Every structure is written in structure tokens, then in C-alpha cells.
Amino acid sequence: MKVALTGTPGTGKSSISGILSKKYKVIHLGDITEARVEYDDTRDSYVVDTDMLRNKVDGIKDEEIIIVEGHYAHDMAVDMVIVLRCHPDVLKNRLEKRGYKASKIRENMEAEAMGIIVDEALGRYPENKVYEVDTSKINPEEGAAIVEKIINGRGEEYLKRISYMEEILKWY
Ligand SMILES: Nc1ncnc2c1ncn2[C@@H]1O[C@H](COP(=O)(O)OP(=O)(O)OP(=O)(O)O)[C@@H](O)[C@H]1O
Numbered sequence: 001m002k003v004a005l006t007g008t009p010g011t012g013k014s015s016i017s018g019i020l021s022k023k024y025k026v027i028h029l030g031d032i033t034e035a036r037v038e039y040d041d042t043r044d045s046y047v048v049d050t051d052m053l054r055n056k057v058d059g060i061k062d063e064e065i066i067i068v069e070g071h072y073a074h075d076m077a078v079d080m081v082i083v084l085r086c087h088p089d090v091l092k093n094r095l096e097k098r099g100y101k102a103s104k105i106r107e108n109m110e111a112e113a114m115g116i117i118v119d120e121a122l123g124r125y126p127e128n129k130v131y132e133v134d135t136s137k138i139n140p141e142e143g144a145a146i147v148e149k150i151i152n153g154r155g156e157e158y159l160k161r162i163s164y165m166e167e168i169l170k171w172y
Pocket residue numbers: 007008009010011012013014015016071094135136137138139140141142143
């Protein structure tokens with residue numbers, strides 16, 4: 001079974017998958033450097049060939065539980081999608097600590113507030129396969145425990161939709 005662990009940058013994919021890697025096989029999409037097409041200077045990030053990533057992921061046998069981690073993970077062929085969410089103000093703090101430039105922080109806060117990744121995931125997968133976990137008020141260990149619960153089929157409550165849309169109104 002393949003599980004996509006996706007979310008806006010800073011929502012906690014690496015932290016949580018790092019903890020879960022003690023127990024499960026984890027594929028970090030960001031480590032597949034061959035899929036990088038070019039560096040986008042204005043956005044400070046790589047443009048990635050998602051078709052190539054999809055082929056790579058398809059080629060991995062999935063008789064065991066495999067966590068596919070990265071903000072393109074919901075674009076892969078998987079059995080369930082777990083979207084990590086974060087309150088935009090908390091995300092801002094996390095990205096500031098990374099030293100991201102203001103425009104990149106803003107772009108990610110907006111993407112998170114608009115729920116872009118969940119929207120994309122729901123465009124590709126049915127409602128009952130797309131879970132959301134809010135990491136704003138918990139620590140990575142707690143987040144990992146929730147993700148594990150979902151993987152084990154006991155995460156019904158995380159099918160509930162999370163919205164930070166109204167946060168946007170406070171910015172104008
Ligand atoms: N509940 C939580 N789950 C995950 N991370 C958390 C949580 N609470 C706080 N954090 C912190 O938030 C940050 C998340 O960064 P992380 O690198 O894991 O995000 P990411 O989603 O992998 O980002 P990127 O897409 O840029 O790789 C870390 O500094 C982590 O310690």
C-alpha cells in the first residue's frame with residue numbers, strides 16, 4: 001500500500017516522515033534529483049518533472065506500507081492521501097525560522113490558506129481517500145502517531161475538511 005504524505009512547505013512532511021521512517025519505508029520525492037528540470041530563481045525552488053516522479057513511484061513494488069513524501073505526493077498513484085495542514089500564522093513562523101524570503105513565505109501562506117493541495121488531492125482522489133491532519137497545535141511525534149493511525153485504517157475523523165480560507169480576509 002502506498003500512502004502519499006503531502007502538504008504545503010513547512011507543514012511537517014519531512015519531520016513526520018522522518019519519525020515514521022523507523023517503522024515504514026519512506027520515499028522522499030525531493031531526493032529524486034533526476035526529476036529536477038530547472039531552478040526557478042523567482043520562486044527559489046525546483047521545477048520538477050512530475051511524470052518522471054510518477055513513473056519512478058509506479059516502479060516501486062508496494063507489498064508493504066510505503067510512505068511517499070513530498071508536496072507532489074498527491075500527484076502520484078497511491079492508495080490514500082494524507083494532507084498535512086497548518087494555520088497560516090504558524091506556517092509563517094516556521095518558514096521565517098528557515099530564513100525564507102518574504103515573498104516565498106507569503107506565497108506558501110496563501111497556498112495553505114486557500115487549501116490548494118487539498119483541492120488538487122480531491123481533484124484526483126475521492127473524498128474518502130483524502131485525509132487532513134492539522135499540525136499547528138501538536139508536535140511532530142503526535143503528528144506521526146495520527147498519520148500512523150490513519151494508515152492503519154483508524155483515521156475516519158481525519159476525513160473532516162479543514163479550511164483556513166477566512167484567514168485571508170484578515171490580510172487586507
Ligand atoms: N506537529 C508537527 N508536525 C510536523 N512538524 C512540526 C509540527 N510542529 C512543529 N513542527 C515544525 O515545523 C517544521 C516543519 O518542517 P518540515 O521540514 O518537516 O516541513 P516540510 O513539510 O517537509 O517542508 P518542505 O515541503 O519545505 O520540505 C519543523 O521545524 C518542525 O519541527
